Every structure is written in C-alpha cells, then in structure tokens.
Amino acid sequence: MQISETVEQQLPYLRRYARAVTGVAMQGDLAVETMLEHLLSSLPETVTRVSLFQALEQTLSAPKAWSSASIPASPAGRRALLLTVMEGFNPADAARILGVTEPALADLIDASGNDLSTPHSASIFIIEDEPLIVASLSQIITSLGHTVAGIASTHRQAVEAILQAKPDLILADIQLSDGSQGTEAVAEVRQQINVPAIFITAFPERLLTGRDGEPTFLVPKPFRPSQVKTLISQALFIRSLKIS
Structure with missing residues (x-):
C-alpha cells in the first residue's frame, strides 16, 4: 500500500485518538497535522498503522513544540486504554506505540482500569x-x-x-x-x-x-x-x- 493511501486510511483514527488525549478537537487535529508534516518531510520508505500512531504519540508527548495552548497531560495509562479499547491495538503494538514493555503496558492498563470508577460521582x-x-x-x-x-x-x-x-x-x-x-x-x-x-x-x-x-x-x-x-x-x- 502506498504511503499516501495508508495515511488517508488512518487519518480519521489518528484524529480520534489525538482529540481524546488532548480533550480539544482543534488541538488534537493540530497534533496530527504536525506529526504528518514531520513524518512526510523525512520521506520514510514505508509507514504502517503502528508507526503512524507511534509518531503521533511522540508529537503528543512534546506539546510545547507544536502548540501554544495548554494541553492536558493524559497519563500513559489512559493513553494505553484509548489505544487498546478505542483503537483496537493488541498489547504488543500498543506497547510499541507508547515505548514501554508489554508487562509495563499491562500494569498501566490495570491501574487505569481501576480508576474508571472514581469516588467523585458525576x-x-x-x-x-x-x-x-x-x-x-x-x-x-x-x-x-x-x-x-x-x-x-x-x-x-x-x-x-x-x-x-x-x-x-x-x-x-x-x-x-x-x-x-x-x-x-x-x-x-x-x-x-x-x-x-x-x-x-x-x-x-x-x-x-x-x-x-x-x-x-x-x-x-x-x-x-x-x-x-x-x-x-x-x-x-x-x-x-x-x-x-
């Protein structure tokens, strides 16, 4: 599959993830745009769904480099849940995207899973x-x-x-x-x-x-x-x- 085809296919899901992480649609889309500009300027031979999300995660982890707004810092455990539950990545790929080991990913998911039920009722x-x-x-x-x-x-x-x-x-x-x-x-x-x-x-x-x-x-x-x-x-x- 051509790089452009892979990017076009994954673009909605990259936006969904980035919006959920930042909590602001415009900022999430800006993060995706910044990631794609950096990625395409280096002209990689191939891209995959995992490599695109990996590049996006690196962009999201350094918000001061691309946004003047204050971006909420979603902990790694919450990102792990978004990647596995919302975006459907298996543990090995989600761990690679976040730059952690699979056992560490499992610990992050367990901890965040326990946080879903909070003592503060909404x-x-x-x-x-x-x-x-x-x-x-x-x-x-x-x-x-x-x-x-x-x-x-x-x-x-x-x-x-x-x-x-x-x-x-x-x-x-x-x-x-x-x-x-x-x-x-x-x-x-x-x-x-x-x-x-x-x-x-x-x-x-x-x-x-x-x-x-x-x-x-x-x-x-x-x-x-x-x-x-x-x-x-x-x-x-x-x-x-x-x-x-």
Whole structure:
C-alpha cells in the first residue's frame, strides 16, 4: 500500500485518538497535522498503522513544540486504554506505540482500569431515542458510580432539560427522533453552559474530517461498554484538569 493511501486510511483514527488525549478537537487535529508534516518531510520508505500512531504519540508527548495552548497531560495509562479499547491495538503494538514493555503496558492498563470508577460521582445527561441504548448507557453510567441527570430524545427536550440540570457530561446520539442532530442540541446548550460531550454515531469517520466544530469524543455504534466507560472516564478527567 502506498504511503499516501495508508495515511488517508488512518487519518480519521489518528484524529480520534489525538482529540481524546488532548480533550480539544482543534488541538488534537493540530497534533496530527504536525506529526504528518514531520513524518512526510523525512520521506520514510514505508509507514504502517503502528508507526503512524507511534509518531503521533511522540508529537503528543512534546506539546510545547507544536502548540501554544495548554494541553492536558493524559497519563500513559489512559493513553494505553484509548489505544487498546478505542483503537483496537493488541498489547504488543500498543506497547510499541507508547515505548514501554508489554508487562509495563499491562500494569498501566490495570491501574487505569481501576480508576474508571472514581469516588467523585458525576451527573451525566443522555440524548438518545432508542430505549435499549438508553438502558445500556444508563447501566454503564451507574456502574461507574455516576448518576443519570436526565434523558431526552429530541433537540428541544434536550436543550431545555440540560440547561436546567446542568450536568457534568453529555452522552449524545448524532441522529435524533425529530430529525435533528445531537451535535446541534449540544452546540445550542454550549452557548450558555460549558459542558463536555461524547457523541455516539454509526459513522464516526464523517465527523473526523478536521473541519471546525467537530466533536472531541466519539464512540462508534454499535459500541462496547468498555469503549463508553473509557471515554466517560477520559472526558471527566480532562474536565477535572480544566476546572482545577
């Protein structure tokens, strides 16, 4: 496969990882752009998915070299979870990307896995119109020790209820029952309150193009509970850094 083809194929996933690590879509995309500029300037003979993520991880580990903004420092354990749970890397490849041994990676994942259930309960609002998914998300939220702040299935319901509840986090489906999009509801809410959101979509690559205003946290549909748990933990971790 040509280098350009490999980069094009992996670009949405590189953006997804970088956005989740930094907690800001624009900064994550900037990290990917910087990594690609450095990579292509050296004209490697070949690139692989692992080598691309390895190069991105090196860029993310030195934010002062590419960004004037303050980038939250996600610990290695959280990155290990994002690489294995969200991006599907096996332990050997994830360890190579992070520059650690496989036993060290296992220790990082174990430690971060224990951190998913935090002693600080958060309130999480669900925007979703499928009852089975609502039930699944509610169970995931409560299993982590958090509370469901409310549930809405339409744009109007969501905006009104969220502004009243003022949750710590939003879980939102992209396509709602009234034909609107969850991104629109969240954007309207954010005109009045600052709240992070995780979006759930069957077509995540459509929201990972690098355009302005795209989501920071994305979960593919159908999702695995471990994916939702990992992103809830990461979104709340980033939020805690920003308000501390």
